[in-house]
Amino acid sequence: DTGVSQNPRHKITKRGQNVTFRCDPISEHNRLYWYRQTLGQGPEFLTYFQNEAQLEKSRLLSDRFSAERPKGSFSTLEIQRTEQGDSAMYLCASSLRGRLADTQYFGPGTRLTVL
Amino acid sequence: DAKTTQPPSMDCAEGRAANLPCNHSTISGNEYVYWYRQIHSQGPQYIIHGLKNNETNEMASLIITEDRKSSTLILPHATLRDTAVYYCIAPRNTNAGKSTFGDGTTLTVKP
8 A cells, every 4th residue: 555654653752852753645746734633623734745845834833843845755744842732643645736626645643642 | 715514423324325414605616525534543534526516436425516505425325434523625726735624524323
C-alpha cells in the first residue's frame, strides 16, 4: 500500500520540549496538508504546501509551529516549547491538485501527548 | 469554504440503507461536495465527491439536490464496520486549498 504515512504514530513529551513529526505523501501528489484534531472535534486546518511552497497558514499555527516540505516530497511539522494545549492528533493529507477537484487522502495521524 | 450543517448523530439498523444529510446552502457554483468518514483513532477516509450530478462508487452514493443547497450520502447496506463519524465538506475551489471540517455526523450501525 502506498498511501500517506506518518511517523511517529504516537509521541509523549514533557512540556517545553520540541517535537517533530514526519509525513510522507502519496508519490506524485503535489499538495500536502497538515491538520490538528482534538477529541470530539473535526480536523482543523493548519497549513498546506503545493510542491515545496507553503501557500497558506492558519491562525492556529502559532510561531511555535513550523512546517517544511523540502524538495516537494515529505514534510515535517515541528512544535517548539510544547504546551499541554498542543496535545492532539496531527493529521497529514495529500492530493493531486486537478483543475477542479482536489481529493485529499489522509494518513493515520500522529497522536501527541504533552505531559 | 461553504458552511456545511450535519446532524450530530444518527442510528441505522445493520443491513438497511443509511441516509446522511448535509446542508450547504452557501455553496458556490464550482465548489465540490466531499464526504469523508473517520473510524475511531484513524485518519479520515475519502468516500465520494460530486459537483452537480449524482455519483456512485463502490462505497456509497451521493445525491445532490438540483439547487445544490443540500446533499445526501447513502450507504446502501450498512454494516457494523460503517459505524464512524461522517464529514461533509465543500472547500473553496481556489488556490487556497484548505478544507473546513465541522463536527460531522456520528453514525452508529446497530445489529
